[in-house]
Amino acid sequence: MTLDANIAKAKGYIAHFAETGVLNHIDGASVPAASGKTFETISPVDLTPLAKVAKGGAEDIDAAVAAAKKAFPAWSKTPGAERRKILIKVAEAIEARAEELAFTECLDTGQALRFMSKAAIRGAANFRFFADQAPHAENGEVTRTPTQMNTTSRRPIGPVGVITPWNTPFMLSTWKIAPALAAGCTVVHKPAEFSPMTAKLLVEIAESAGLPAGVLNVVNGFGEDAGKRLTEHPDIKAIAFVGESRTGSMIMAQGAKSLKRVHFELGGKNPVIVFDDADIDRAVDAATFMIYSLNGERCTSSSRL
Template identity: 75%
Template sequence: MTFEENLTRVEGYLERFRKEGVLNHINGASVPAQSGEWFENVSPVDGAVLAKVAHGGASDIDAATEAATKAFPAWAALPGKERRRILHAVADAIVANADRIALVESMDTGQAIRFMSKAALRGAENFRFFADKAPEAADGLSLRAPGQLNVTSRRPIGPVGIITPWNTPFMLSTWKIAPALACGCTVVHKAAEFSPMTAKILVEIAESAGLPKGVLNLVHGFGEDAGKALTEHPGIKAVAFVGESQTGSRIMGQCAPTLKRVHFELGGKNPCIVFADADIDRAAQGAAFMIYSLNGQRCTSSSRLLVEESIYDEFTARVADMASKIVIGHPLDPKTVVGPLIHPEHEQKVLSYFDIAKAEGATIATGGQKLGEKGCFVTPTLFTNATNDMTIAQEEIFGPVLTAIPFKDEAEAVALANDVKYGLSAFLWSNDLERTLRVTDRLEAGMIYVNSDNVRHLPTPFGGMKSSGIGRDGGDWSFEFYMEQVNVCFPTTTRQIPSLT
């Protein structure tokens, strides 16, 4: 589709939101916040108001949790094969609505449509994968020991809270919600306030596909009101959160009094390590793609570029040249690679690092500017002549901004890679197999990609260490979070009970 066609179609999709507002969804019904309050959802393209959004709070979380609690026994008792059928129907509905989801999310987040169209379909893949695992959700083990037989099983933990971020919100919501539903849990979803629209689309199309009312509920709001009420609510048995590390720490404290289980996918300052023996062309393309696609607003982006000294100048020049040629523009233009950042607040945060970089002595090899007067457009940026102790090398900027640091040898590369508080992902470029095995063994990261961007395989564990999170998504790891393990012990011989006298 052309840019003009995309604009026409998205206006049709947004018409309802502009007329009604983006409502909460509780027990199968679209409802405003009980307080009657709203907040504005602002377009990152030009600052215009896309729609008003229901400003939920504690009373809305109470109502959503009550609905999830009432719906839980029947949903949990539903045979796994039936949950599989329903979740596959949800996936079908996502595919049928992929165009609407992608265009709305592109306008809501500023992400280029070339990436958002794939994100919508990845959401359907998430539902299909976990749908197929639903029949085995309760499966356990038979563990024999002398004189006894132990049989384990899993049970859904109950109503859970899911708090999702503003970057690629639809896909990341399905990444959390699909396994929770497959396990037999019910959900109260608190969507990101900067990009709330596709969360409403998801719950509506899920129910249209047969998901029972009350199984998936949605409350909009901010972290300090709706989010805090959700994490502290005694009826919520676990909280899965994707977002910034400091927020994760606060949520852990809020969950502590009710001893909730928590699962955190948090920030990253991920290294991309390039050795001189790497395929330089592919490595440069991979480094650029992993920071400049999706506006650099993803937790797995390789925001630190560690390059062996002997090729540092040549390599950074290649990346700078690539960055300078990236098409920046309206997110609905098929030619656009980098669109506007999510919100004026976040734009100001990213822009602040340009002055920090100069003050610390780094060089802005390309970019480092706001583009235009309207919208949140920032040029793809590369910092060179940087050291790992600089703020730009330690803090998560979360934009199209890359910091390049030279290293002398393998030992220094590993030391630099690990010398941050984060440990989410890492990227390694080398054609020396023995070296890649040595280095990957020493990297402090939950996910490591060798000579590749971050390809995904849904059965594998996804998550980080240190300040990048707690727990893993994917495959059976998701089920372990949303389910309780139960063991039943059967003596196989008559056992003498010890006397108390």
């Protein structure tokens, strides 16, 4: 298929977003921002506007957190085996719509289809992997010595916030959302403002597969308002974030007052070490691929050689 044909197919998949906009998703319903404000998401492919996006703020985050808090008791008490069944159905639903997810993400991020098609399937694999952990999510550990015994237990801690980046956003969001759901936590997800479309598709797919309303909520917006309120909200018990180190430091400071737990994947350097006995041609190919694949938009880009 030609590039023009791929772009046309992608635009066909996201035509509904052009008509309705990319709305927030709170307590099972698609809703505009409380303020009525929007912003545009623009395709890096040809710089054309794709859709209007709800510009969420503190009020929207508060509503999403309230929904997650309301849904938490029932979801956390759902047996792990039952959560597993639901998450497996989510994985199957993702696979059924993998092409739509891949094409949508291509146009929203500017990534090549060869990578985004695999990323969609990887998202389903993430849900399958963590679904299998759900029945054992609360298993603790007992260690003994001749004179002492130490017992640990695991419990879902409540609503958690997930903030994800603009590169391969769908797959990276499943890395954070799937384990939280498997553990019995509920989620408020703020996707990157540059690529918000597949976050809305994910919550719709998850609820169509049986995930109860309010267990996964999505609020679009910018870090300085929606993101900051999410990281400071007293009812959010933990924050998962993928992004640059400076922002991670700010999030940790914002959550410190309420002693939030954090799970960070921050900016780093990825060295490639080539030894004297290496096949130099293969090493050059590998280093070049790691630097320039995914349009260079990868957190594992080999930035040092």
